[in-house]
Amino acid sequence: MIILGVDPGLTRCGVGVIEAGAHRRLSFVHVDVVRSSPDMSQDLRLLAIYNGLAAKIDRFAPDTVSIERVFAQENRNTVLGTAQAAGMAMLAAAQRGIPVALHTPTESKLAITGNGHALKPQMERMVARILGLNEPPTPADAADALAIAICHALRPAGALQGGEREQHLTPAQRQWAQAAQRSSGRGRRNADRGM
Amino acid sequence: MIILGVDPGLTRCGVGVIEAGAHRRLSFVHVDVVRSSPDMSQDLRLLAIYNGLAAKIDRFAPDTVSIERVFAQENRNTVLGTAQAAGMAMLAAAQRGIPVALHTPTESKLAITGNGHALKPQMERMVARILGLNEPPTPADAADALAIAICHALRPAGALQGGEREQHLTPAQRQWAQAAQRSSGRGRRNADRGM
Known part of the structure; x- marks a missing residue:
């Protein structure tokens, strides 16, 4: 089962792809960042993010797209763009008939470290260990996208x-x-x- | 010049189309609401809104898509869905190479009534008068989409x-x-x- 994780953002949108095998064995497939320039108008930025995400989905043909949930309480200057980037990921998945799952950062931290308040370096180390990597994946801020994919694979069924x-x-x-x-x-x- | 106005929303997304002729003469072309059910998952709702808006854009081939700007200060329970619906309109326009303009509700009220704090009934009457309609267009909440289209047509060039x-x-x-x-x-x- 291929899971494509998305850490939504308008300037930098993290994409992490993992494969979930038997016995919850997870392996690393891909990590990258889809970008749009703050100098472009909002519509062209969304088009760039949509095209970048759609290309990743077409390339890796995931069984599920797992997206970090956005909350209205977050940074007012960026939350709308972040929500719209998440919307681009949802649309690209829905157009291809691929199920979408939304997970909160707390769910992701809990699933990966057992601690809903885990700090970033701990998360990065655990993401690397779970995926059997010698070093934390780079770019560092794309590790969040892998974490959201892992979170979906490791979530308790009852959750x-x-x-x-x-x-x-x-x-x-x-x-x-x-x-x-x-x-x-x-x-x-x-x-x-x-x- | 055809202008397609969008009053973004996830449950009800207003669409209003006008034609702007010489001497700022405006005429009514179309008004409708694109809907998605709150019972559907978020990704399928966005797909429904996107498909509905894309169909309107393909049908009326506007020269500009004019969208009401969303602010993070708005109702927290709905603002993210509203921003994502606006994102669907921007994407559908950008994919077709159609310019997007964003206008605030205050700009719209100012352009149409001369009063940035105009109330809804006054706006509806003025929208009808500007477009030469005998009655305010229905559904009533789609009048906002016409207002956003009119706002773009009547905006002062220096603005x-x-x-x-x-x-x-x-x-x-x-x-x-x-x-x-x-x-x-x-x-x-x-x-x-x-x-």
Whole structure:
């Protein structure tokens, strides 16, 4: 199973690809950063990010695209661009019929280090160890994208909820689940707070 | 000149199309709302919005896509989805080589009523009058999309700035303007605060 992780950003958008084998054995496939220049207009920046992400998805044909969830509380100057970059990743995946999973930074830290407040150097070391690399992957800020991919592979099965669970259903199962959620009046409400 | 206005939203995304003739004479072409269900996962919602907007752009072949600018200060529960819907409109336009202009609600109210704090009923009446309609266009919340299109047509020429001005340049002119902005150290900084 190939998982493509995305650490969304408008100036630098991290992409990390891993392969998840039997017994949760994970291996490194690819890491890179898709960029857009702050000197370009917003529409052309989004086009650059979309084209870069779509090319990665076409190249690695992932089974799931795992994206870091963006929250409205984050840095006001960049949060909208970050959310839009995440939107480009979601669109590129959805257009290809590839399921999307959203994971928070805390989920990622917990899954990888067992500590939801782990610091960046610890995360980088653990990402390298889990993937059997001699050194932390570079560029360093693309390690977050690998972490989001690993998080999806290592997540406890019981932790799936809301939209994430729907992603692994057939279209018929998904409709059924959505109808069940509607009738229960719960379901995606909380998940919708974050993007 | 055809202008397609977008009032971005994830549940309801307003689309309004006008034609701007000589002497700032404006006429109504089309108004509609592109929808996505809150019961769908975020990636499928964005796909629905993107497909709906792309179909409108292909149908009306606008010279400019005018989009209401989203600010991070807005309602935290919906602002990220709104920004992502705006991103879908920008991407669909950029993929087709159509210039994008971003206008604030205040610019829109000023251009249409002369009052940056105009209330909704006044805006709707003025939109109808400017377009020569007997009644305010329906659905009512799509009038905002027409207003954003009208705002772009009626904007004072001197009011263009930053990324918006770049949109009307040839590629060579745009590169030149960007270089000039870089060397001046000003330019798009402020425009980047909003989306």
